[in-house]
Each structure stands twice: as C-alpha cells, then as structure tokens.
Amino acid sequence: ETGVTQTPRHLVMGMTNKKSLKCEQHLGHNAMYWYKQSAKKPLELMFVYSLEERVENNSVPSRFSPECPNSSHLFLHLHTLQPEDSALYLCASSQMVTGNTEAFFGQGTRLTVV
Amino acid sequence: RKEVEQDPGPFNVPEGATVAFNCTYSNSASQSFFWYRQDCRKEPKLLMSVYSSGNEDGRFTAQLNRASQYISLLIRDSKLSDSATYLCVVNNARYSTLTFGKGTMLLVSP
Numbered sequence: 001e002t003g004v005t006q007t008p009r010h011l012v013m014g015m016t017n018k019k020s021l022k023c024e025q026h027l028g029h030n031a032m033y034w035y036k037q038s039a040k041k042p043l044e045l046m047f048v049y050s051l052e053e054r055v056e057n058n059s060v061p062s063r064f065s066p067e068c069p070n071s072s073h074l075f076l077h078l079h080t081l082q083p084e085d086s087a088l089y090l091c092a093s094s095q096m097v098t099g100n101t102e103a104f105f106g107q108g109t110r111l112t113v114v
Numbered sequence: 115r116k117e118v119e120q121d122p123g124p125f126n127v128p129e130g131a132t133v134a135f136n137c138t139y140s141n142s143a144s145q146s147f148f149w150y151r152q153d154c155r156k157e158p159k160l161l162m163s164v165y166s167s168g169n170e171d172g173r174f175t176a177q178l179n180r181a182s183q184y185i186s187l188l189i190r191d192s193k194l195s196d197s198a199t200y201l202c203v204v205n206n207a208r209y210s211t212l213t214f215g216k217g218t219m220l221l222v223s224p
Contacts, residue, residue, distance in 0.1 A: 031211045042122070042216035043158070043201070050211050090157055094212050102148055103203070103212045105157035 003027040006091050006106035014114055015081060021109045023074040023091030031096040032074040033103070034066060038087040049074060050096050081113045117141065117213045118204050124219035131192045135218045137185040137202030146205040147178055149187045151198045152217065158201055161187075192222045 004025045013019050025032065034046040048056035049068040063085075065077040074091055088110050094103040119138045127133050139147075147164035162169065164176040164185055175188040185202055202215040 033211070035214075042199075043152075043214055045214070048211050055211065088155070092158075092212075096211060101146075102160045102163065105159070107157055 004091060004093055004104050004106040006089075006109050008109055009107065010110050010112075012112045012114060013078070013081065015083070017081075018077070018079040020078065021076040021089055021091075021111075023076075023093075023106055025072055025074075025091075025093040025104070027093060027095075027104060029093035029095045029101075029104075030071050031094045032068060032071075033092040033094075034074065034076050035090040035092065036087050037090060037108075038084075043090070046076075078111075081111075083113050086112045117206070118202055118215035120202050120215040120218050122216060122218060124221050126221045126223065127192055128223055129192055129194060131222075132188065132190050133192055133220060134189075135187045135200050135202075135220075137187075137204075137215055139183050139185070139202075139204040139213075141204070141206070142180075142183060144183075144204045144206070146212075147176075147185050148203040148212075149174075149176055149185075150201040150203055150214070152201060153198050158214075161200070189220075192220075194222050194224065196220060197222045 007022045031050045036044045046060045047066045067075040088108045090108045091106045092103045095101040149161045150158040151161045152158040164178045168177040173190045177186045199217040199219045201217045206213045
C-alpha cells in the first residue's frame with residue numbers, strides 16, 4: 001500500500017479541456033515532485049516543491065501549472081494540452097532532511113489527450 | 115556533466131548471469147544514495163539504499179565510491195523477474211531533494 005495517492009488513475013481529455021491531477025501524501029514528507037513518463041521513455045522531472053516552495057521547474061510548458069497548497073497536497077493543472085502530452089504522470093514525496101529518506105511514488109495518472 | 119548519469123542499456127542477460135550497473139553523480143556534497151526499480155507501466159519503488167561501506171541484500175550488492183562519485187549495483191544469479199528498469203537516485207544537496215537518473219533497463223531471458 002502506498003502512502004502517496006494520485007487521482008484520477010486514468011484521464012482522457014480533449015485539447016481544449018481543463019483538468020487537474022491531484023496528489024496527496026500521508027507520510028509527513030515536506031518535498032513533493034511531479035514526473036512525466038512517456039511510453040518506453042525515462043522519467044522526466046517536471047517540478048519539485050520543497051517546503052511548499054517550487055525549487056525546480058524543468059523548462060515545462062506553461063500549459064502545465066503546478067500548485068502546492070500545503071505539504072500534503074500537490075496539484076498539476078492542465079489546459080490546452082497536445083496529444084504528445086499523453087503520458088504517465090507520477091507524483092512522489094520525500095522527507096527533506098540532512099541525509100534524505102527515500103522517495104515514495106504514487107501509482108500515477110495515465111493521461112490520454114485526444 | 116549531468117547530475118546523475120546512467121548507462122541506458124538495455125542489458126540483455128541470460129538467467130543466472132551476474133550483471134552490474136554503474137551510476138555517476140556530479141555533486142560531491144550529495145549525502146544519500148538509492149537504487150530504485152521500475153517495472154513496466156508501474157511506479158518506481160525502492161530497491162535498496164546505498165551506504166558508504168557497501169551493503170548487500172540477498173542477490174543484490176550496492177557500493178558507493180565517494181572519491182570517484184560513483185555508485186554501483188550488482189545482481190547475482192539473475193532471475194526472469196529481475197527484468198525491469200533500475201534507477202540511480204542521489205540527493206540534491208542544493209535543495210535537499212532527490213534526483214533520479216534516467217534508468218538502466220535490464221532484460222533477463224530464459
């Protein structure tokens with residue numbers, strides 16, 4: 001059982017739609033991450049939040065907009081996506097202390113843009 | 115130099131073989147190191163932490179060389195079920211968050 005929950009698990013959206021992906025962690029962690037993984041491709045880091053502050057934004061297009069309202073929740077707001085944005089979107093969390101603990105991943109949201 | 119660099123593979127090995135994965139990291143201030151495993155269409159999961167003295171868990175041995183900024187994972191007596199992508203993970207000393215390598219794919223065949 002994972003301590004990181006992502007919803008929805010599957011999402012199909014049109015290019016003109018607006019949707020949001022949600023991630024919730026119950027582990028008391030203070031760092032959260034969004035990753036994108038296209039079919040048969042490596043993980044691509046999108047955003048990192050540390051103590052609710054965005055510390056990394058890996059040249060992600062503005063049609064992806066992250067939000068971290070508190071240390072337990074992370075959102076990824078989507079609008080006017082392209083078919084090439086279809087991928088598995090993974091959320092992870094870790095505890096940001098000297099000598100990190102491991103990161104835990106959610107099961108991901110499999111997004112299809114039509 | 116990339117923060118965390120791995121050979122992408124794939125490594126194709128027969129059952130019973132010994133296989134080694136290497137990883138290099140760029141930030142000498144990094145303090146925590148891990149190996150993760152990712153199965154196809156699933157999320158990555160922790161395989162083992164890597165300690166300075168080296169550590170072993172069954173058929174898996176992880177080693178860290180701080181001087182060379184190098185981490186390794188050795189898998190002995192490979193099983194079909196070991197087929198997966200293995201990710202090297204290092205803490206980002208600047209933000210105290212974790213940085214993942216792109217992973218090395220392992221395919222174990224009968």
